[in-house]
Amino acid sequence: MEANSKWQVSGGVAERYxxxxxxxxxxxxxxxxxxxxELIVGEAVLDAACGTGIVARLASDxxxxxxxxVGADINAGMLNVAKSKSEEEGKLIDWVEADVGDLPxxxxxxxxxxxxxxxxxxxxxxxxxxxxxxVLSLDGRCVICVAQSLExxxxxxxxxxxxxxxxxxxxxxxIRAVCSLxxxxxxxxxxxxxxxxxxxxxxxxxxxxxxxGKAFVAGTMSSTPAADAISILPEETRQELLQEFLNTFxxxxxxxxxxxxxxxxxxHARV
Ligand SMILES: C[S@@+](CC[C@H](N)C(=O)[O-])C[C@H]1O[C@@H](n2cnc3c(N)ncnc32)[C@H](O)[C@@H]1O
Numbered sequence: 001m002e003a004n005s006k007w008q009v010s011g012g013v014a015e016r017y018x019x020x021x022x023x024x025x026x027x028x029x030x031x032x033x034x035x036x037x038e039l040i041v042g043e044a045v046l047d048a049a050c051g052t053g054i055v056a057r058l059a060s061d062x063x064x065x066x067x068x069x070v071g072a073d074i075n076a077g078m079l080n081v082a083k084s085k086s087e088e089e090g091k092l093i094d095w096v097e098a099d100v101g102d103l104p105x106x107x108x109x110x111x112x113x114x115x116x117x118x119x120x121x122x123x124x125x126x127x128x129x130x131x132x133x134x135v136l137s138l139d140g141r142c143v144i145c146v147a148q149s150l151e152x153x154x155x156x157x158x159x160x161x162x163x164x165x166x167x168x169x170x171x172x173x174x175i176r177a178v179c180s181l182x183x184x185x186x187x188x189x190x191x192x193x194x195x196x197x198x199x200x201x202x203x204x205x206x207x208x209x210x211x212x213g214k215a216f217v218a219g220t221m222s223s224t225p226a227a228d229a230i231s232i233l234p235e236e237t238r239q240e241l242l243q244e245f246l247n248t249f250x251x252x253x254x255x256x257x258x259x260x261x262x263x264x265x266x267x268h269a270r271v
Contacts, residue, residue: 008074008075009075009077009078009224009227010077010228011228013077013223013224013227014052014075014077014078015081016219016223017051017078017224018052018085019219020223024209024216025208026051027058028208029117029206029262030055030058031058033114033116033144033266034114036268037112037141037143039059039062039063039111041063041064041067042064042066042067043067043112044063044069044070044109044110045059045060045070045110045111045113046070046071046112046113046114046135047059047072048072048100048114048128049072049074049100049115049116049119049122050072050073050078050082050095051078051116051118052081052082052085053078053081053082053086053093055114055116056069056071056093056114057082057091059114060086060093069091069092069094070093070094070096071093071094071095071096072095072096072098072100072103073095073097074098074100079095079096082095100115100118100122100128100132101127101128101131105135107134108136108137110137111140111141112136112141113135114143114144116144116145117145117146117264119146120146120147120179120180125181126194130195132194133196136271137271138271139270141268141269141270142267142268142269142270142271145204145264145267146264146267147179147263148179148182148203149182150176152205152261153179153263154261155262156178156179157248158248159172159175159220159221160176161248162241162244163226167230171226171229172226174226175226182265187265187267188201195271197270197271198270200267200269201265201266202265202266202267204263204266205261205262205263206262207259207260207262208259208260208262210257211256212256213246213253213258214242214246216258217242217245217246218242220245221242221245
């Protein structure tokens with residue numbers, strides 16, 4: 001439960017997260033965050049709770065090859081995938097194993113700090129935001145996104161229903177944690193308490209798409225912290241679970257492709 005609520009994965013799950021979830025979910029959100037930060041060439045960027053590092057990798061294209069770009073995460077498996085992907089893409093990015101509550105960087109060492117779908121998993125959210133503010137320069141900005149509640153997010157809602165039914169409450173907890181920080185006034189208070197000013201919180205809905213619904217549900221279920229529990233189910237039960245998961249999308253599935261809403265708060269705050 002403790003590891004699950006921090007979205008901890010092991011084995012080959014980090015590779016599958018990169019392969020299955022990043023193109024459909026995390027690239028579109030990363031572009032949203034990067035557009036709002038208005039990065040300029042040469043700016044220093046931190047991707048906090050970077051996972052496989054998609055925000056850092058895309059930020060690197062915007063700030064150029066000579067700028068400092070760093071990704072930090074507590075999960076070594078996620079960082080290994082981040083490192084091999086950035087090497088493959090020919091990008092110079094530093095990958096650092098660190099807890100967001102105690103970042104190993106000097107004061108005012110970044111122009112922008114991003115945190116994509118990470119804040120909801122931190123046990124001490126205020127300490128993390130204070131750290132983000134500490135490492136930002138005087139004109140620095142922090143841009144993050146956090147998923148809204150389950151009723152707005154059919155993907156997570158369906159996953160929870162199916163994991164609870166086929167595996168148990170505990171297996172659904174990592175997904176429940178994704179939507180656990182949906183109150184925008186609470187998010188605003190946390191940023192204000194951490195000392196940020198000009199805190200803008202916007203509700204953003206993206207339509208996420210996959211041309212093969214069956215492949216997407218199989219890929220998604222194999223890329224979360226519940227993947228191991230699913231992989232040991234008898235094959236027939238696993239196939240039934242995947243079909244039932246696909247059914248939860250209702251009219252968002254047309255028999256071939258999926259197109260479903262994914263709703264988050266996007267926060268843009270200044271030091
Ligand atoms: C849903 S993933 C999002 C990853 C990434 N930001 C992306 O857009 O793909 C959440 C990440 O938060 C990381 N995480 C959770 N708690 C953390 C902490 N206290 N410090 C650093 N990283 C943390 C997890 O290891 C995981 O990689």
